[in-house]
Amino acid sequence: MAPQKVVLRFDAQISDQPVIYKLVKDYDLVINILKANVNPQKEGTMVLDINGEKAEQGIDYLRSLGVKVKSLTExxxxxxxxxxxxxxxxxxxxxxxxxxxxxxxxxxxxxxxxxxxxxxxxxxxxxxxxxxx
CATH class of the missing domain: 3.30.70.20 (Alpha-Beta Plaits)
Known part of the structure; x- marks a missing residue:
């Protein structure tokens, strides 16, 4: 299965949670952080390669937290x-x-x-x- 590139946008409430850890641990995903930025207000953006059989479940988990997930089609x-x-x-x-x-x-x-x-x-x-x- 080829890695899926996604862009995550999150607010300050999410920035202090172990979100990536949970994707790896709970969904058995291989995550490669290609780019990450968190501003002084703790709002952030990440570009990830996500690989694994439960990738869609992991993305659903992110959305349930209020993370905006967009497939990187550009x-x-x-x-x-x-x-x-x-x-x-x-x-x-x-x-x-x-x-x-x-x-x-x-x-x-x-x-x-x-x-x-x-x-x-x-x-x-x-x-x-x-x-x-």
Whole structure:
């Protein structure tokens, strides 16, 4: 079974609970946290890979807590025809999905590592990074 990428949005009441622990322990899920952010008000966002037979039950559990769960259907694509390998996107990419391949100094994109944060789309002066649905 392939991992399912989801975006979680939660409020302060959830941020101090062992939610990820319960997904692993109670639902036997393999969780990979791709990105997490909790603001000073303790509201947060997480991007997860969820893998396991009880993934849907785990997602239902999250929803029962008031967590907003959205399937990550967007993808980022690199338009190699537009890319000039300037490297602006590699500095801002939090997951390392964009990197410079040495010794050729060509920007490469590993879509499996991408957390769809859109930072590269904003940073690319050539508009070579594109959002696809």
């Amino acid at each position: 993808q980022i694509m690199q338009n190699e025809n537009k890319c000039v390998s300037c490297g602006a996107c590699t500095d801002i990419c939090p997951s390392g999905a964009l990197y410079i391949e040495r010794p050729d100094m060509i920007v490469r994109f590993d879509s499996d590592r991408c957390v769809v944060c859109h930072l590269c789309v904003k940073a690319c002066p050539m508009r070579a990074m594109e959002v696809c649905f």
